[in-house]
Amino acid sequence: MKNGALASSNKHRPITPHTILSAKLNDLKELMLAEQSNQNLLELVDDCKALIDPLDAYLAQHSSSPSEALNTLEIETNALDWDNAFDQSETDLHLEKEMLSGAVEGQFLKLLVAITNAKQVLEIGSFTSYASLAMAEALPPDGNLIACEYDKFTATFAQKQLHNSQYGKKVKIVIGDALKTLEDLAQNNSVFDLIFIDADKAGYENYFTTIMDFELLKKNGLICVDNTLYMGQAYGAGDVTPNGLAIQKFNRLVAHDERVQQVLLPLRDGVTLIRRIA
Structure with missing residues (x-):
């Protein structure tokens, strides 16, 4: 969070490896205090918390x-009661404010657009379009971003937010199955400079394979994939959920694909940069 008041007024569920670690350290300290544990051990826990707690703010x-x-856009997303904002029976997705990309990742994506001189950007999974708008702010006047969003309610909410910015007009939200959208784009011979994937984790393999097989990414183009550490489950920390297993499979797929060069970065919940080798 960039704004301290915003961060304090909107409690977030820990979803990244270091925020989960921080929460567990806090639980451990409370347990140790209740049991009047050794002071040296308490000081060691405090040292660990001092190392990890301020990281996001810093x-x-x-x-x-x-x-x-x-x-x-961030304030409006956090203020919405996602559990009661719409009829859950109309979607098979569980939507929550923690899906927002956030300030640091938004600026990271904006920087990627700028340094790659991207003009055509594709986003798979836009939620309330925070990442869409961040990237659009770095696009040139003739640049465009196509954002794939499965959920109609979220897409409508996002479109209203995009209208608050002069850069919002560069974003086109396409509602529906992203794989179908990718197939349509391929039939139209669309090619993108930069592609951001932040959607259903079970779909990551198919999205990546479709992009590469249909050459939707230009040579030397860049794919950025979010949540590739998935709460530490990617490397087997704690119980592994179906989403965690999906990310494990996706990471292995990318690591063994000779068409790309990749690096996995520990930014928030993990971000992988993938370059299509010319």
Whole structure:
């Protein structure tokens, strides 16, 4: 979070490896206090918490500040009661505010667009379009971003937010099955400079395979994939959910694909950068 008041007024469920670690350390300290544990052990836990707790705030403070439109979008997303905002029976997705990309990752994506000189960007899974808008802010005047979003309610919410920015007009939200959208784009011979994947984890393998097989990414183009550490489950930390297993399979798939060069970064919940080798 860039804004301290915003962070304190909107409690977030720990979903990244280091925020989960922080929560577990806090639980451990409370348990040790209740049992009047050795003072040296308590001090050791405090040292661990001092190392990990301020990390998110420090990253935000030393990254470029998001625009007013991005801050507003984040506030509006966090303020919505996602459990009761719409008829859950109309979607098979569980939507929550933690799906928002956030300030640091938004600035990271914006920087990627700028340094790659991307003009045509594809996003698979846009949620409330925070990442869409962040990337659109770095696009040139003739640049465009196609955002695939499965859920109609979320897409409608996102479109209203995009109208608050002059850059929102560069974003086109396509509602429906992203795989079908990818197939349509391939039939139209669409090619993208940068592709961001942040959707259903079980679909990651198919999205990546379709992109590569249909050459939707230009040579030397870049794919950025979110949640590739998936709460530590990617490397077997704790119980592994179906989403965790899906990310494990996806990471193995990418690592063994000779058409690409990749690096996995421990940014938030893990971000993988994948370059299509020319």
